[in-house]
Amino acid sequence: MSAQALLQLKNVTKIFRYGFFGFKFKAVDNVSLTLEDKPFIFTLAGESGSGKTTLARIILGIYKPEYGEVLYKGKNIFKLKGGEVNWFRKEIQAVFQDPYATFNLLRKVYGYLYDTAKNVAGIKKDEIDAYIDETLQRVGLNIEKVKDKYPHEFSGGELQRVSIARALLTNPRIIVADEPVSMLDASLRISIVNLFKELKESLGISFIYITHDLSTAYYISDWIAIMFRGWIVETGPVEKVLNDPLHPYTKTLIMSVAVPDIKWRSKWLEAIKLASSIEEKEFIARGCKYAGRCPYATERCLNEEPPEININDVYVKCWLYQK
Numbered sequence: 081m082s083a084q085a086l087l088q089l090k091n092v093t094k095i096f097r098y099g100f101f102g103f104k105f106k107a108v109d110n111v112s113l114t115l116e117d118k119p120f121i122f123t124l125a126g127e128s129g130s131g132k133t134t135l136a137r138i139i140l141g142i143y144k145p146e147y148g149e150v151l152y153k154g155k156n157i158f159k160l161k162g163g164e165v166n167w168f169r170k171e172i173q174a175v176f177q178d179p180y181a182t183f184n185l186l187r188k189v190y191g192y193l194y195d196t197a198k199n200v201a202g203i204k205k206d207e208i209d210a211y212i213d214e215t216l217q218r219v220g221l222n223i224e225k226v227k228d229k230y231p232h233e234f235s236g237g238e239l240q241r242v243s244i245a246r247a248l249l250t251n252p253r254i255i256v257a258d259e260p261v262s263m264l265d266a267s268l269r270i271s272i273v274n275l276f277k278e279l280k281e282s283l284g285i286s287f288i289y290i291t292h293d294l295s296t297a298y299y300i301s302d303w304i305a306i307m308f309r310g311w312i313v314e315t316g317p318v319e320k321v322l323n324d325p326l327h328p329y330t331k332t333l334i335m336s337v338a339v340p341d342i343k344w345r346s347k348w349l350e351a352i353k354l355a356s357s358i359e360e361k362e363f364i365a366r367g368c369k370y371a372g373r374c375p376y377a378t379e380r381c382l383n384e385e386p387p388e389i390n391i392n393d394v395y396v397k398c399w400l401y402q403k
């Protein structure tokens with residue numbers, strides 16, 4: 081993306097340790113991204129363990145990266161002072177995978193909506209109910225349907241709508257939605273992702289949508305980034321990336337959903353099985369992290385980190401495209 085930046089990540093790296101010896105690896109490795117200041121839905125996709133949630137938590141200011149900067153409207157989010165902290169908290173909101181884990185099962189959900197409206201959004205006491213009602217209506221609910229209920233009295237889809245309404249209460253510019261539909265039935269998924277599309281259009285809210293599900297990503301996103309072992313290996317307009325993938329990993333990922341052929345599916349499942357056994361090796365690979373699984377890998381891929389190459393607005397991190 082170009083133009084004026086709403087959110088900018090500059091060479092962001094997050095290091096975790098694992099195992100008895102505190103072995104270090106980069107869960108997010110030197111990621112740079114610019115998301116422009118106009119409503120968008122930006123998908124982060126990739127297999128389990130590719131760093132999507134870690135990157136989302138960095139964007140939300142939950143994890144501080146060891147290296148690099150995250151700028152929101154030009155301000156470094158890890159250097160905000162005084163009132164800027166509350167301002168940022170309102171501007172970027174989160175919706176998580178499991179709505180039942182978001183709310184305490186012993187507390188009525190209205191209490192959460194009330195607290196957010198009062199303490200974060202700063203709505204006056206006597207205006208709170210009307211404000212909550214108006215916001216719930218934006219997600220297809222209303223205060224009557226919600227006020228006296230505990231979380232377990234809602235269906236998963238309804239409770240996820242309540243989570244979205246809660247995020248909307250602060251009038252955010254960005255909602256980071258981490259696997260928001262993966263626990264819902266297929267029939268409900270589309271209604272939730274449709275809601276993101278509607279909110280983008282009606283309220284001008286941008287979404288960072290994290291998913292394994294390339295079909296909903298294709299349906300709602302403007303832009304997509306494919307992550308692999310902490311790298312963004314390919315990013316660009318969703319139609320270009322998913323219709324005409326460049327990176328060998330993107331091709332494999334698409335094949336896993338697009339090709340029902342049992343022969344390919346079993347090959348892919350084998351690849352995934354292999355992947356989990358070699359995950360650590362891939363994270364610390366010297367050259368390309370995907371080289372161990374890539375059918376096109378050359379000696380160079382094993383030894384040198386690939387460059388990021390721009391091909392018609394799609395950035396691909398792969399030696400294949402180096403002239």
Ligand SMILES: Nc1ncnc2c1ncn2[C@@H]1O[C@H](COP(=O)(O)OP(=O)(O)OP(=O)(O)O)[C@@H](O)[C@H]1O
Pocket residue numbers: 096097098107126127128129130131132133134135
């Ligand atoms: N707090 C942590 N401490 C140590 N390692 C972590 C921590 N959080 C995540 N990891 C590791 O970092 C890597 C990236 O994890 P992350 O959850 O960001 O991936 P993901 O793409 O979101 O996966 P999933 O789709 O399964 O949620 C994984 O190897 C994971 O085990």
